[in-house]
Amino acid sequence: MNILILGSGGRESTFAWKISQSPLCKNLFIAPGNAGTGAYGKNVSLKVTDFEGIAEFVLKNDVNLILVGPEEPLVKGIHDYFLAHEELKSIPIIGPKKDGAQLEGSKDFSKVFMEKYGIPTAASHTFTLETLREGLTYLKHHPMPVVLKADGLAAGKGVLICTTLVEAQEELRLMLAESKFGEASEKVVIEEFLTGIELSVFVLTDGKDYLILPSAKDYKRIGEGDTGLNTGGMGSVSPVPFADDTFLKKVEEQVVIPTIKGLQKEGIHYKGFIFIGLMNTNGTPNVIEYNCRMGDPETESVLPRIENDFVELLKAVADEKLKDHTLKISSKVAATVMLVSAGYPGNYIKGKGVSGLENVKESLVFHAGTDLENGMIKTNGGRVLAVTTLQDDLFSALQQATADAGRVYYDGATFRKDIGFDLL
Ligand code: AMP
Ligand code: GLY
Numbered sequence: 001m002n003i004l005i006l007g008s009g010g011r012e013s014t015f016a017w018k019i020s021q022s023p024l025c026k027n028l029f030i031a032p033g034n035a036g037t038g039a040y041g042k043n044v045s046l047k048v049t050d051f052e053g054i055a056e057f058v059l060k061n062d063v064n065l066i067l068v069g070p071e072e073p074l075v076k077g078i079h080d081y082f083l084a085h086e087e088l089k090s091i092p093i094i095g096p097k098k099d100g101a102q103l104e105g106s107k108d109f110s111k112v113f114m115e116k117y118g119i120p121t122a123a124s125h126t127f128t129l130e131t132l133r134e135g136l137t138y139l140k141h142h143p144m145p146v147v148l149k150a151d152g153l154a155a156g157k158g159v160l161i162c163t164t165l166v167e168a169q170e171e172l173r174l175m176l177a178e179s180k181f182g183e184a185s186e187k188v189v190i191e192e193f194l195t196g197i198e199l200s201v202f203v204l205t206d207g208k209d210y211l212i213l214p215s216a217k218d219y220k221r222i223g224e225g226d227t228g229l230n231t232g233g234m235g236s237v238s239p240v241p242f243a244d245d246t247f248l249k250k251v252e253e254q255v256v257i258p259t260i261k262g263l264q265k266e267g268i269h270y271k272g273f274i275f276i277g278l279m280n281t282n283g284t285p286n287v288i289e290y291n292c293r294m295g296d297p298e299t300e301s302v303l304p305r306i307e308n309d310f311v312e313l314l315k316a317v318a319d320e321k322l323k324d325h326t327l328k329i330s331s332k333v334a335a336t337v338m339l340v341s342a343g344y345p346g347n348y349i350k351g352k353g354v355s356g357l358e359n360v361k362e363s364l365v366f367h368a369g370t371d372l373e374n375g376m377i378k379t380n381g382g383r384v385l386a387v388t389t390l391q392d393d394l395f396s397a398l399q400q401a402t403a404d405a406g407r408v409y410y411d412g413a414t415f416r417k418d419i420g421f422d423l424l
Helices: 010-019 051-060 078-083 098-105 107-116 129-140 165-177 245-265 298-305 310-319 394-405
Strands: 002-007 027-032 065-068 124-128 146-150 159-162 187-192 197-205 210-212 221-223 227-230 235-238 272-281 284-291 333-340 364-367 370-373 376-379 383-391
Touching: 002 010, 002 051, 010 027, 010 298, 010 310, 010 364, 010 383, 027 051, 051 078, 065 078, 065 310, 078 098, 098 107, 098 284, 107 124, 107 187, 107 284, 124 129, 124 165, 129 165, 129 187, 146 165, 159 165, 165 187, 197 245, 197 298, 197 310, 210 245, 235 298, 235 394, 245 272, 245 284, 298 333, 298 364, 298 383, 333 394, 383 394
Parallel strands: 002 027, 002 065
Antiparallel strands: 124 187, 146 159, 146 187, 197 210, 197 272, 221 227, 235 333, 272 284, 333 383, 364 383, 370 376
16 A cells, blocks of 8 residues: 655654554655654655645555644545545545544534533533623633633644633633634633643544544643643653553543544544543543544654554554454553753754764654754754653653653753653
8 A cells, every 4th residue: 555644743753653564555655754754654745734736646656545644634624625526535534524623623613512422521611702791701700720712723822721810801802802813712612620630542433433542641841840831742651550441441431432423423424533632530531622633742652552553453444444453552651752942832943953863772763843954864843853662661661761862962952851750
């Protein structure tokens, strides 16, 4: 098979690493990829939202399967675009159509969906500019902290946790009346603040059946001890020690099954990954959010623990034969430490030369924001490299990944030295 992966981050590098190991994969393409993905396949200089360019490439190169990494092309309808063209519609896309991608693309849609199908989540109300006054009054009677969420995609910045009424009212006004997040904040979900500890659960579905992939925990804040600004993710661990069988059974029964059945009842034929962001509140799962894709940097910890031929699984999704497959999961523990640019998630400088990769012997290094310049690896983003290791126990995994992150060098290389240590 010829396979095309869309995306350029650590998640897509991990997909490429895994897919390249399959005897079913003949040619692998990554669009646009990064300095690392070229080791697993051929990078193609195309934007993930350039549907016409992608279609042309796919036809020319006889691509038989497309795996979509990030949410943007899914929310913008790449799957629908392929289905709408006679010569493209038989090429399977792993990733939902626009209707399914709303689980991530519209917080209001996902809240209505969860309420309709009895899926545990924080109580909420949605407001628009027309109902701004009601929203301001609603906040007056709401306990603090309170969570405000822009309905649409806002580059990971659309969720605000407000601790005072004054702040919450001002932010609601900015979002609805001053388009703080553009179109994304035309609707705002006001939500109850949940306490507990977060984890991510991943489901692969062919629209009929599903497999639950290993769970993971990611570390979002830039600073050690979970302090400072939110980032795309500074590291991850899989499995999650506090997500025991009893808890995961609850997640399957209360969240996964009603989600799959709900999608079917809505007439949404969903093929792809569902990433469920959960809060574990004293052993009770509550859904914080859905995403229509895999997580990053969770994929870097989850995928290396899956022992199946990954292409077989993707093909089973395309052929709606997932029920014939079971997962083989390694009992090892995976830890990922992300190396980022100095200044990230604020302003940072790109183009720094990367060295020391050859010193990493016990971990995998998945490239994220990197680029090749005259054969030299240069930094090209906020999150630069993901260092992942698999070990027999959590402590060894954390130590190894952290030590190996320190073996890579570029000017301003920054990483958290405490990823996962809170779980010991
Ligand atoms: P997102 O940008 O959608 O990934 O959300 C950012 C983060 O906000 C989540 O990972 C949670 O840590 C936090 N969050 C979102 N909703 C809630 C909630 N209802 N209660 C507490 N924290 C929340
Ligand atoms: N690590 C969180 C995300 O991928 O959204």
